[in-house]
Amino acid sequence: MDTRSALIEATAELLAHSPGGDVSTRAISEAAGVQQPVLYRLFGDKNGLLRATVDHVWDQYLGSKRAAEKSEDPLQDLRAGWDSHTAFALAHPNAYKLMFSSALGPEPEAAEEAMRILREVLERLAKQGRLRVTPDVGARMVMSANTGVALALITRPALYPDLALSVMVRDAIHRAILLAPAADTATQAADAAAQDARVAAATTLLSFVDELTPRPFTPAESALLEQWLAQIAGSGRTS
Missing domain, CATH: 1.10.10.60 (Homeodomain-like)
Incomplete structure (x- = not known):
C-alpha cells in the first residue's frame, strides 16, 4: 500500500x-x-484528505451498485437503491455527514456518480412510460429526500427513532414521481383512496383518544387502543 x-x-x-x-x-x-x-x-490540507477519504468510502458503496445486475423491473432497483443509501448512511454516519458538508469545499466526485446511477434507473422508468417528471427532476427529488431522511436518522436519532420512516418517505416520493401502468390505474386509485380513508380515520381517532370524556377505557385499554390505531395509521407504508 x-x-x-x-x-x-x-x-x-x-x-x-x-x-x-x-x-x-x-x-x-x-x-x-x-x-x-x-x-x-x-x-x-486536512479537508483535502477528508474529501479523498469520503470519496474512498463512498466508492466502496458505489462499487456494489456498479456490480449489481439490473433487475427486470427498474422500480425494484429504485426502491433497492433508496434502501441501500439509507443503510450506508446508518453504517457510516461520519463519512456520510462529511459528504454533504460545505466545509470540504468542492463536491466529492462520489456525489456526482451517485446521482448518475440514480438517473439511469429513472431513465429506464421513463422509457416504460412510468415517470411523471423528467429523469433529472426525479433524480433531484429522490436524492434530496433520501439524503434528508438519512441525515435526520443519523444526526437526530432521538427525534427520528423509527427507521421505518425511510420507507414511508421513499414510497411517498415514488408516488409523487411515478405513474401507475394504464391498465392498473383505476384499480390502484380506488385501493389507494380506500387505504387513505382508513389511515385518515385511524389518525383522527388517535388524536382524540386522550380527550375522550368521560373516559370510556382504562389506562391499559387506552394504551392498547393507541397501539392499534398507530399500526393502522402506519399501514400506508409498503415494503
Missing part, C-alpha cells in the same frame, strides 16, 4: 470510530506511520 492510500485508510478507520466525527491530523499520521508534513504535501 502506498503512502497516499495508507493515509486514506487510516483516516477512514479513525473516522468510523470517532464518537464526534472528528479526527486530528496527528492521529491520522501516527496511524498511517508517516510524518504530518507528508499528509499536507499529498493532500494540501
Whole structure:
C-alpha cells in the first residue's frame, strides 16, 4: 500500500470510530506511520484528505451498485437503491455527514456518480412510460429526500427513532414521481383512496383518544387502543 492510500485508510478507520466525527491530523499520521508534513504535501490540507477519504468510502458503496445486475423491473432497483443509501448512511454516519458538508469545499466526485446511477434507473422508468417528471427532476427529488431522511436518522436519532420512516418517505416520493401502468390505474386509485380513508380515520381517532370524556377505557385499554390505531395509521407504508 502506498503512502497516499495508507493515509486514506487510516483516516477512514479513525473516522468510523470517532464518537464526534472528528479526527486530528496527528492521529491520522501516527496511524498511517508517516510524518504530518507528508499528509499536507499529498493532500494540501486536512479537508483535502477528508474529501479523498469520503470519496474512498463512498466508492466502496458505489462499487456494489456498479456490480449489481439490473433487475427486470427498474422500480425494484429504485426502491433497492433508496434502501441501500439509507443503510450506508446508518453504517457510516461520519463519512456520510462529511459528504454533504460545505466545509470540504468542492463536491466529492462520489456525489456526482451517485446521482448518475440514480438517473439511469429513472431513465429506464421513463422509457416504460412510468415517470411523471423528467429523469433529472426525479433524480433531484429522490436524492434530496433520501439524503434528508438519512441525515435526520443519523444526526437526530432521538427525534427520528423509527427507521421505518425511510420507507414511508421513499414510497411517498415514488408516488409523487411515478405513474401507475394504464391498465392498473383505476384499480390502484380506488385501493389507494380506500387505504387513505382508513389511515385518515385511524389518525383522527388517535388524536382524540386522550380527550375522550368521560373516559370510556382504562389506562391499559387506552394504551392498547393507541397501539392499534398507530399500526393502522402506519399501514400506508409498503415494503
